[in-house]
Amino acid sequence: MTAPLRLVIFDVDGTLVDSQGDIVAAMTHAFERADHPAPDHSAVLGIVGLSLDVAIPRLAPDLPATIHAEIVQAYKDAYMGLRAQSGVAVSSPLYPHARDTLEALHAVPETLLGVATGKSMRGLDKLLDGHDLRHLFVTRQVSDHHPSKPHPSMIQAALSETGVAPENAVMIGDTSFDMEMARAAGVRGIGVTWGYHAPEALGAASTILSDFRDLPGVLDQLWR
Incomplete structure (x- = not known):
């Protein structure tokens, strides 16, 4: 059969x-761009797997939606930049x-x-x-x-x-x-x-x- x-x-x-190194680095950069304290390493790894539009509000629930959107875009840009610098095998x-x-x-x-x-x-x-x-x-x-x-x-x-x-x-x-x-x-x-x-x-x-x-x-x- x-x-x-x-x-x-x-x-x-x-x-x-x-990919935790680049994830944490990109998230730190994105929050710094928004002039908001970056979440710690464990908090960032805790939201890995969620879509960014859900993850960012969990990390910064006190920020308005407009800032959440800016952080999402800054994260994407930073992450792609880090990958381009080091290559997929390293990042x-x-x-x-x-x-x-x-x-x-x-x-x-x-x-x-x-x-x-x-x-x-x-x-x-x-x-x-x-x-x-x-x-x-x-x-x-x-x-x-x-x-x-x-x-x-x-x-x-x-x-x-x-x-x-x-x-x-x-x-x-x-x-x-x-x-x-x-x-x-x-x-x-x-x-x-x-x-x-x-x-x-x-x-x-x-x-x-x-x-x-x-x-x-x-x-x-x-x-x-």
């Missing part, structure tokens, strides 16, 4: 790549064993790979092209087209585009937003410990990984 199509959806920052390095694991999953005919991220499409494409990964993902869901995580819209769109049933899909991410999004969409969530939220924040996860190389085996167990 032919195996059903299965979809493995990945978060990006904190799951596939470690957003892949986590250990990420590439090998992605390629191994991609080699399985019934397994499709996707992305669901708070990044813009421009930012995601630059990242994927910089690491030569774009060809691995058949669906790419970004903040341009969806409400911020943990709204299930990104996963729902990925399921619709690929024709995969929710029970045959998983969401892999490092934040509570990823796991809550998975639960809201009716798919299982796999949390990872190497990202930006503490493992105890991933309570909605079906299981938690501490090594990328364990992912294929975990998927086999989930779908057995």
Whole structure:
């Protein structure tokens, strides 16, 4: 009997790549441009995964919407500038064993790979092209087209585009937003410990990984 199509959806920052240096630096620059105290390192990492229009008001709830919009744009400009200076491989390095694991999953005919991220499409494409990964993902869901995580819209769109049933899909991410999004969409969530939220924040996860190389085996167990 032919195996059903299965979809493995990945978060990006904190799951596939470690971009915290540029994220924190760009956020600090953006707040300084607005003449407002920059949030500390832990606060910035706590909002990674949210769309910027949701993240900035959380970091500075006392500022008006006009200043929030200025900070969002200043962050985007600073982030792209930092990436241009150092290159993708330096600014957003892949986590250990990420590439090998992605390629191994991609080699399985019934397994499709996707992305669901708070990044813009421009930012995601630059990242994927910089690491030569774009060809691995058949669906790419970004903040341009969806409400911020943990709204299930990104996963729902990925399921619709690929024709995969929710029970045959998983969401892999490092934040509570990823796991809550998975639960809201009716798919299982796999949390990872190497990202930006503490493992105890991933309570909605079906299981938690501490090594990328364990992912294929975990998927086999989930779908057995």
